[in-house]
Structures are given as structure tokens and as C-alpha cells.
Amino acid sequence: MAFQSTHVISGTEVLRRFQRRMVCGAVNRRRRPQKAWAFPPAIFCKPFGFYRVSLKSLCTGLILCLLSGISLATGENPVTWSLKLSLPAKSVNPGVKFTALLQAEIKPGWHLYSTTQPPGGPIPTRITLAAGQPFELAGTIEGPPPQAAFDKNFGINTEWYDASATFKIPVKVSAKVTPGKQKLKVNAFYQSCSATLCLPPVTEKLEAIVDVAPRVRGRK
Numbered sequence: 001m002a003f004q005s006t007h008v009i010s011g012t013e014v015l016r017r018f019q020r021r022m023v024c025g026a027v028n029r030r031r032r033p034q035k036a037w038a039f040p041p042a043i044f045c046k047p048f049g050f051y052r053v054s055l056k057s058l059c060t061g062l063i064l065c066l067l068s069g070i071s072l073a074t075g076e077n078p079v080t081w082s083l084k085l086s087l088p089a090k091s092v093n094p095g096v097k098f099t100a101l102l103q104a105e106i107k108p109g110w111h112l113y114s115t116t117q118p119p120g121g122p123i124p125t126r127i128t129l130a131a132g133q134p135f136e137l138a139g140t141i142e143g144p145p146p147q148a149a150f151d152k153n154f155g156i157n158t159e160w161y162d163a164s165a166t167f168k169i170p171v172k173v174s175a176k177v178t179p180g181k182q183k184l185k186v187n188a189f190y191q192s193c194s195a196t197l198c199l200p201p202v203t204e205k206l207e208a209i210v211d212v213a214p215r216v217r218g219r220k
Contacts, residue, residue: 076199078110078192083206085184091213094177097138100169100208102127102186106162110192114146114159115167121154123191123201127167130185134177135210139170179214183207 086099106112117124127141144166146159171184184207191201 078107078194078199079112079190079204080105081188081204081206083184083186083208085208085210087210091211092173093213094173094175094215097170097172098210100171100184100186102167102169102188102206104161104165104167104188104190106164106192108163109194111158111160111162111194112165112190112192114161115141115143116146117159118156121151121156121158122160122193122198123189125191126189127169128187128189129169129171130187130205133185134174134182134212135171135184136174137170138172141170142168173210173212177212179212182210182212184210 082103082105084101084103086101088096088098092098104112111122113122113124115125115127125143129135129137144161146161146165148157148159150156151158169186186206186208188204188206189201190204192199
């Protein structure tokens with residue numbers, strides 16, 4: 001059986017390519033011939049051609065993959081989120097609009113991807129308000145301008161943040177809200193990647209207390 005693009009790659013490279021494609025959904029899912037898995041040697045597929053890997057490189061890659069799995073199991077989280085409110089007053093009236101500030105602190109060596117990240121690569125950040133609360137989205141969520149460049153690992157242009165990023169969420173208080181302290185619930189669905197691996201996407205749930213003033217009689 002003839003193979004295209006045949007060459008030996010290191011175990012580290014095997015792990016990097018495997019993790020990128022498994023986590024980000026870029027694994028080639030076409031039906032593969034049974035002979036492609038015959039020993040020796042092991043064959044790793046990608047959309048255009050095959051990679052032939054030595055037994056030593058394969059073992060190294062599997063060991064590194066196991067170690068990274070242990071790292072994920074310990075709950076490694078390179079992005080820390082916080083939610084703050086920019087209110088027009090200490091108490092807000094029903095129907096009033098205000099801004100919620102969602103901030104992401106990113107560990108060195110890691111990337112958080114923008115809300116406008118094009119498809120076909122890392123998963124873009126998605127920010128939403130949880131359903132069933134007395135608040136609603138009052139406009140478009142704004143994020144800082146991301147860094148952008150071609151990423152050879154994904155084969156497309158990627159948009160990312162380093163260090164930190166703050167997103168401005170326009171919020172409106174429901175007209176039928178019950179006066180008193182209410183919880184604003186925000187969900188951040190995101191994926192973070194380093195130079196060697198991408199973590200599975202997760203959803204961070206955040207809350208902030210909003211003091212809603214009683215409705216003034218005669219006001220609609």
C-alpha cells in the first residue's frame with residue numbers, strides 16, 4: 001500500500017497534532033482502510049495524506065498524551081473569570097439599562113479566542129445571559145480588539161487574547177421584575193489553547209447581585 005507525504009515525526013509532534021485535531025473537531029472522520037492500521041509502523045491520518053511514525057515516537061507520544069490527560073483531570077484552568085456591574089445608581093428601576101463587565105484573566109502561555117473567531121479552528125468565546133432571569137440582553141456584546149494571525153496548527157487565521165480581556169454586556173432590567181436583590185446570571189462558553197495543546201471547551205457560570213428598586217406608582 002502506497003502512502004503519501006511519508007516522513008518520521010517526533011513524539012511531541014504526534015501529541016500536538018493529535019490533541020489539536022481531537023479537541024477542536026478537526027479529526028479526519030472519513031472511513032479508513034483496515035490496512036492503514038497494520039503494524040509496523042503505526043499510521044496517523046490527517047485530511048491530506050498520512051504520517052508514518054516510528055515505534056519510539058509513538059510510545060513517547062502516548063506517554064505525553066497520558067500526562068496531559070492527568071493534567072486535565074486535576075482541573076487545570078488557565079482562564080479566570082469575574083463579573084462586575086456598572087450601574088447608574090445603587091438601585092435600578094425596572095426597564096433600566098446598565099452594563100455588566102465580564103473580565104477574563106489568562107495565564108501566560110495560553111490563548112482565549114475571540115467571539116468573532118472564524119469557524120474551522122479553535123472554538124470562539126460565546127457569552128450569553130442564562131434563561132429564566134429578570135434581565136435580558138439589550139444590545140451587542142463588545143470585546144476588545146483581538147490579536148490575529150495565521151495559525152499553522154489550524155491552517156486558518158485565528159483571533160485570540162493574551163493576559164486579559166474585558167467584555168461589555170448591555171443588560172436591561174425586565175419590566176416585570178420583583179423589587180429587591182436579583183441575580184444576574186452570565187454564561188461564558190470558551191476554549192483555551194497553548195502552543196502544544198487545546199483544552200476541551202467549558203462553560204463558566206457567573207453571578208452578580210443587582211438591587212432593583214420598587215416600581216413608582218403611576219409609572220409604566
